[in-house]
Amino acid sequence: MNLILLHDDDFSSESLVSLCGRRLRHVLDVHRAEVGDSLRVGKLNGLMGEGRVLALTSNRLELEVRLDQQSPPALPLTLLLALPRPKMLKRVLQSVSSLGVKQIYLINSYRVEKSFWSSPLLQTEKLQEQLLLGLEQACDTILPEVHLRQRFKPFVEDELPQLAADTAAFVAHPVTDGACPSAHSGPTTLAIGPEGGFIPYEVEKLQECGFTPISLGRRILRVETAVPVLLSRFCP
């Protein structure tokens, strides 16, 4: 937790904040802060700044906050990710959030196990939990949006053309000759398949929608490795 994220209802006045629970415990156990110390804070979906510790007990932390810094620039990239298995999804959401992606579509694919869609992790609150961990790690305040799209064809035919319009669109596909760009900036849409990859039909549908297949070479990477490796090519 490199940044303490503040929510609206943490504020007792414009600059006074009172925290308990997980964030308090972290300040006690990891920061080992004392009265008078300054901590890095940020308001969810708002500005970042400093919080001076006014009071700290085992039950409550009071901070006087000054919020005057912008959060770091977002990555201008919309990520379409074939829904990974729940355990991996957690880590992927954290890393994607820490890398500054703000639009995440979890989509279906032939090789996504049906049972993944009934994971409790897909509840809005549970998804947010992982995204918040990513923001706290990276010192960012802007919560990414996660969209669940359990039907591939209607998503690609009806929604994606609009979504990917005016962006450079790529689909990571192991079996292609197109090399991954080594550095690409500007608005991007990036589709990453499940373990085993998208099936040819799905790649074709994405190509019809303007996506260029790109490959990272002969090595087959786990989704949790492939995602940061690919996103790195689109980071400034």
Next chain:
Amino acid sequence: MNLILLHDDDFSSESLVSLCGRRLRHVLDVHRAEVGDSLRVGKLNGLMGEGRVLALTSNRLELEVRLDQQSPPALPLTLLLALPRPKMLKRVLQSVSSLGVKQIYLINSYRVEKSFWSSPLLQTEKLQEQLLLGLEQACDTILPEVHLRQRFKPFVEDELPQLAADTAAFVAHPVTDGACPSAHSGPTTLAIGPEGGFIPYEVEKLQECGFTPISLGRRILRVETAVPVLLSRFCP
């Protein structure tokens, strides 16, 4: 397991292999192979190819193998990594191995917790277990070498100059103006600090040794995200 790795003692003749244990279970449960099927195999530190299933029972798998393909090119990069906490080390070793790094130095740093050095995970066999998982994932056969260097100063002063000679050397350091190269090829030495980063003294020592500090920008990434993001910049 995209590749079944074969060890010397799996071979009963030049082209006949008999497997049990984890690899047998994987072929039964995940590949669901049958007699006559072909599986992708590779000999540890040797060639890759196909294995035709001659016999398959719940106790034993017999393969006739033909090894005639080179493993994918290694990444010409030596990684110096401040020893991460054991749980994270596991995942990092797997991803580093899958990305083709062959020389890994786990080094000490002021912010590495002393207890990490007594983790059972640092036993040669346990380290290999994670590296093998990375090779099986990426379809590679060449086992990376892991070197443990528990004293920072003697390592940097006595060993590193020779190690980093004739390579481009970089140290990932959050607090620097030097941007990370977007694509760099050729022999490289890359140092990645612990959570919280190297301390200034350590960065200076690395700079004296010819390392250029590079930063990924304002975002602070977890080691398991930073490693693939950084390595991506050095992959072809």
